[in-house]
Amino acid sequence: MRLYNTLTRSVEPLVLRDPGRLAMYVCGPTVQDAPHFGHARAEIVPDVLRRYLEWTGVEVFHVRNITDVDDKIIARADREGRDAAEVAERYGRLFTEQMARLGVLPPHVAPRATGHILEMIELIERLIANGAAYEAAGDVLFRVRSFDGYGKLSGRRVDELRSGARVEVDERKDDPLDFALWKAAKPGEPSWASPWGRGRPGWHIECSAMAGRYLGANFDLHGGGADLVFPHHENEIAQSEAATKEPFARHWLHNGMLTLRGEKMSKSVGNVVTLVDALDRYGADVIRFFFLAVSYRSPVDLSEERLAEAAAAIDRWQAFLRAAARLDVEPADAGPGATARQAFSAALEDDLGTPAAHAALFDLVSAGNAQLAAGDQAAAAVSRDALRELAGVLGYGLSDHSSTTDRVSPLVEALLELRDEARARKDFVTADAIRARLSAAGVVVEDSRDGARWHLS
RNA sequence: GGCCGGAUAGCCAAGUGGUAAGGCAGGGGACUGCAAAUCCCCGAUCGCGGGUUCGAUUCCCGCUCCGGCCUCCA
Numbered sequence: 001m002r003l004y005n006t007l008t009r010s011v012e013p014l015v016l017r018d019p020g021r022l023a024m025y026v027c028g029p030t031v032q033d034a035p036h037f038g039h040a041r042a043e044i045v046p047d048v049l050r051r052y053l054e055w056t057g058v059e060v061f062h063v064r065n066i067t068d069v070d071d072k073i074i075a076r077a078d079r080e081g082r083d084a085a086e087v088a089e090r091y092g093r094l095f096t097e098q099m100a101r102l103g104v105l106p107p108h109v110a111p112r113a114t115g116h117i118l119e120m121i122e123l124i125e126r127l128i129a130n131g132a133a134y135e136a137a138g139d140v141l142f143r144v145r146s147f148d149g150y151g152k153l154s155g156r157r158v159d160e161l162r163s164g165a166r167v168e169v170d171e172r173k174d175d176p177l178d179f180a181l182w183k184a185a186k187p188g189e190p191s192w193a194s195p196w197g198r199g200r201p202g203w204h205i206e207c208s209a210m211a212g213r214y215l216g217a218n219f220d221l222h223g224g225g226a227d228l229v230f231p232h233h234e235n236e237i238a239q240s241e242a243a244t245k246e247p248f249a250r251h252w253l254h255n256g257m258l259t260l261r262g263e264k265m266s267k268s269v270g271n272v273v274t275l276v277d278a279l280d281r282y283g284a285d286v287i288r289f290f291f292l293a294v295s296y297r298s299p300v301d302l303s304e305e306r307l308a309e310a311a312a313a314i315d316r317w318q319a320f321l322r323a324a325a326r327l328d329v330e331p332a333d334a335g336p337g338a339t340a341r342q343a344f345s346a347a348l349e350d351d352l353g354t355p356a357a358h359a360a361l362f363d364l365v366s367a368g369n370a371q372l373a374a375g376d377q378a379a380a381a382v383s384r385d386a387l388r389e390l391a392g393v394l395g396y397g398l399s400d401h402s403s404t405t406d407r408v409s410p411l412v413e414a415l416l417e418l419r420d421e422a423r424a425r426k427d428f429v430t431a432d433a434i435r436a437r438l439s440a441a442g443v444v445v446e447d448s449r450d451g452a453r454w455h456l457s
Numbered sequence: 458g459g460c461c462g463g464a465u466a467g468c469c470a471a472g473u474g475g476u477a478a479g480g481c482a483g484g485g486g487a488c489u490g491c492a493a494a495u496c497c498c499c500g501a502u503c504g505c506g507g508g509u510u511c512g513a514u515u516c517c518c519g520c521u522c523c524g525g526c527c528u529c530c531a
Contacts, residue, residue, distance in 0.1 A: 042531035225531030309481045355471050359479035
């Protein structure tokens, strides 16, 4: 498969360190607040990559960290008069829950920063020993100019960085570009013992430490939001490579930002839509479609209109699955299923082309509906099975079923029998009244050649 | 100011050196007691100006506009 690599700024083959196995690290959230809609994208993109590769037989080892110590978490805890760990625990749990609702496969390891303080200290000690870091009044700073490759990921040059610098002046720094690996504890803050006194880790070092711990050096793929390219990922590379003298990650994958009215969704801009609300309102499949309808690298603008379109698309797929649900026939061989599979795979092989993969699914639905219309049940069954399978590779559940469906089913069926009887004697007033009452109760009735079908709206 | 990316039909969005997938909306037709669902048909010469080429939307240069990063951020 070919993927855009931020490091080389080109689409290139994804070459695995161990053939058949992908070692992937994805930057997770800082658990300072409820996850928002943008976080969903950063999880769905690697989720699709993982599902697709697993479908092709690759074994994926997926690590996603949780940043559970940081300035904002501490600030929030102070505001609420709570412990920082409590705040982190609350939002970490919420994040995990919402990702499960979204249908994102859980990572194999979900390390927390506070659980890896020792690894970080070891890494910092190596950097100091190498001359890449220095202690200053209880802080430890990374010496940016000691690392030749600094800027290779984000395309920046150290000297240019300096001129435009909005970096705050700090006398303890030998160079304004240097960044903190370890921060001396301030009163009341969570802190850990270290060779430099009590303190807490800087943001960037945790990913270097945890990626190294679980994936080793020179692992296959590192992902995250495009807003992390600089400085976070640049700094991760610097720290890791300065310490190990080996390449950190070979392939860098960055998802584009979610915007709202053209502006990036973020807490600081103040335009966030929480994921809880979005899931309540639209459900996992619609949100997933909304994101996958666009290249993972492009920005996507959130709007009611786009979400309505996504909902219409999911409805169309589900409508076909409902129509073809009861086909109890020997699926005919290959045919349209094979064509769709080929188009689908080709799309994803080419830089995770989910829009084109969607097109393959729409073609399958169109073909399947036409097959049903033509009475070709065996072919329709093939289309149905292929749709289920391929949509599943993208992480769609497409489930029409809920416990509510099961519970109301006997009632609805009984009413539909009455309606059938009314229709048989051309009593359309009664028939339409039943349909209208069901509709008002959220049950959509659709007549077909083989009788009425229904589903919850 | 620097770096990265983008500009394709009413809207969203793929893609290709040889006249452009898919979806939504819209129009027409079919089916149907009606409705819904479904099927068939209908739409763009690809931001602007140059250049390379037999030929560019696709490559190169410039311009304009937009987004992201340069501070915490998925």
